[in-house]
Amino acid sequence: MDVIIKRRRSVKEAGDLICTKKKKLYAIVVDEDERGFPYHLISLKNFTVIQSYDCLPTNKELEEDIGEKITGIYEHSDSQITLN
Numbered sequence: 001m002d003v004i005i006k007r008r009r010s011v012k013e014a015g016d017l018i019c020t021k022k023k024k025l026y027a028i029v030v031d032e033d034e035r036g037f038p039y040h041l042i043s044l045k046n047f048t049v050i051q052s053y054d055c056l057p058t059n060k061e062l063e064e065d066i067g068e069k070i071t072g073i074y075e076h077s078d079s080q081i082t083l084n
Contacts, residue, residue, distance in 0.1 A: 011056050011073055014039060018062060021069040026050065028057070041065060 011018070014030035018041075025044040032038060037052035041062065051057075051065040063070055 010059050011062070012075075013056070015075075017044075017074040018066070018070055019072045019074065020066060021071050024066070024068070026062075026066065 011028055014028050016028050018026040018028070020026075027042045027044055029040050029042055030038050031040065034052075037054050039053040039056055041050040041053070041057065042048070043050055053061070057065070059070055059073070
């Protein structure tokens with residue numbers, strides 16, 4: 001998988017992509033119909049919800065929920081993902 005995108009330092013909006021030290025890729029999505037915990041951390045490996053949040057999570061929260069170090073957070077509108 002090749003990821004070509006501009007790097008960010010923290011999550012700023014739903015749709016942002018998170019890359020980890022072990023080259024795993026996650027996304028933050030929002031379910032606007034959900035009132036309690038509308039933000040979800042999704043694994044792009046198997047498209048499962050890892051954790052749900054009431055507001056956008058911090059890098060520390062993401063690392064705790066993912067269980068490893070984050071190497072980059074990327075804006076989805078500048079992203080291009082190629083699956084090999």
